[in-house]
Amino acid sequence: MTTCKIGLLASKVILDGRSNEASAIGIIDEIVAVAFPLVIPAVEGFYLLERDDDDGDDLQLMLQASLDNQILFTSPMHASFQGKKRTRVIVQMQGLPIPGPGQLTLTLLKQGSELCRSTYDVSASEQAVTPTVSSSE
Amino acid sequence: MTDISVPPPELLESYLFANTPAYLFRAMTQNKYLEQLKRLPSESLRALIDQIGEIPATISQVVNGYCALVALCLQPATPLEEKSAAVRASKLPWASALFSLAQSRLSVSTNFSTLPIPTVKQTPERNVAAPSKATTTVRIPL
Numbered sequence: 359m360t361t362c363k364i365g366l367l368a369s370k371v372i373l374d375g376r377s378n379e380a381s382a383i384g385i386i387d388e389i390v391a392v393a394f395p396l397v398i399p400a401v402e403g404f405y406l407l408e409r410d411d412d413d414g415d416d417l418q419l420m421l422q423a424s425l426d427n428q429i430l431f432t433s434p435m436h437a438s439f440q441g442k443k444r445t446r447v448i449v450q451m452q453g454l455p456i457p458g459p460g461q462l463t464l465t466l467l468k469q470g471s472e473l474c475r476s477t478y479d480v481s482a483s484e485q486a487v488t489p490t491v492s493s494s495e
Numbered sequence: 496m497t498d499i500s501v502p503p504p505e506l507l508e509s510y511l512f513a514n515t516p517a518y519l520f521r522a523m524t525q526n527k528y529l530e531q532l533k534r535l536p537s538e539s540l541r542a543l544i545d546q547i548g549e550i551p552a553t554i555s556q557v558v559n560g561y562c563a564l565v566a567l568c569l570q571p572a573t574p575l576e577e578k579s580a581a582v583r584a585s586k587l588p589w590a591s592a593l594f595s596l597a598q599s600r601l602s603v604s605t606n607f608s609t610l611p612i613p614t615v616k617q618t619p620e621r622n623v624a625a626p627s628k629a630t631t632t633v634r635i636p637l
Contacts, residue, residue: 373605378602378603378605380605406603411524411525411530421608421610431610433610435606435608435610436606436608437606437608438604438606439604440604441599441600441604442599442600442601442602442603442604443600443601444603444604445603445604445605445606446603446604446605446606447606447608448605448606448607448608449607449608449609449610450607450608450609450610451610452609452610452611
């Protein structure tokens with residue numbers, strides 16, 4: 359059975375080409391916005407999957423995002439263990455649309471069964487953020 | 496519980512027919528006997544590996560030595576130094592190649608996916624306080 363050992367959402371996931379180590383920058387645990395609808399321009403998911411020896415090498419996965427009961431998108435993904443026991447899936451979402459406040463849920467599915475589910479509270483900021491400009495003249 | 500001193504006959508056959516370490520490695524890792532060996536403490540596996548050099552070994556003992564070596568190399572909790580020492584001390588000719596194959600299996604592969612921007616049918620909410628021409632930001636609290 360394939361299991362998900364780590365699943366997280368971050369602003370950026372970086373893979374070191376020399377050491378093969380992965381780093382997550384700006385891990386997202388909640389989302390606060392001043393206006394809706396909101397589109398987070400770039401967000402990346404990191405999933406570490408582990409399989410049993412009986413499992414196949416290739417995986418057909420689905421990533422589903424939903425806000426409360428509204429499905430925002432469902433997208434297929436392919437992953438290959440390449441003969442290894444564990445594999446990473448680094449997925450870049452080129453824009454994550456969030457129509458309003460609620461609970462955002464990202465679910466990684468394998469043939470309909472849930473491998474990983476992560477939830478994030480999406481809320482509206484109580485006060486608008488206004489930029490301040492200082493001058494040194 | 497399987498007797499760990501007697502490897503299953505299909506592994507003996509695989510050993511006799513094996514012409515490359517990769518073939519033997521694949522045959523061993525597909526056999527449930529190896530899963531049982533992986534649960535043994537590393538000291539017991541070292542003993543199975545080391546006995547090959549001490550006495551004239553039978554085919555069964557050689558196969559058991561190979562299985563113990565691969566099981567030891569595939570144990571995630573055993574330190575790399577201990578695995579390397581077992582490989583160096585081993586009298587088995589394919590020990591080094593099997594160690595490399597096991598190490599490559601323990602490492603992690605990486606898959607990259609890019610999802611395009613999904614379309615959203617949504618009109619802006621009116622009751623959310625926001626300045627005109629506001630830049631929408633996501634704040635990540637510490």
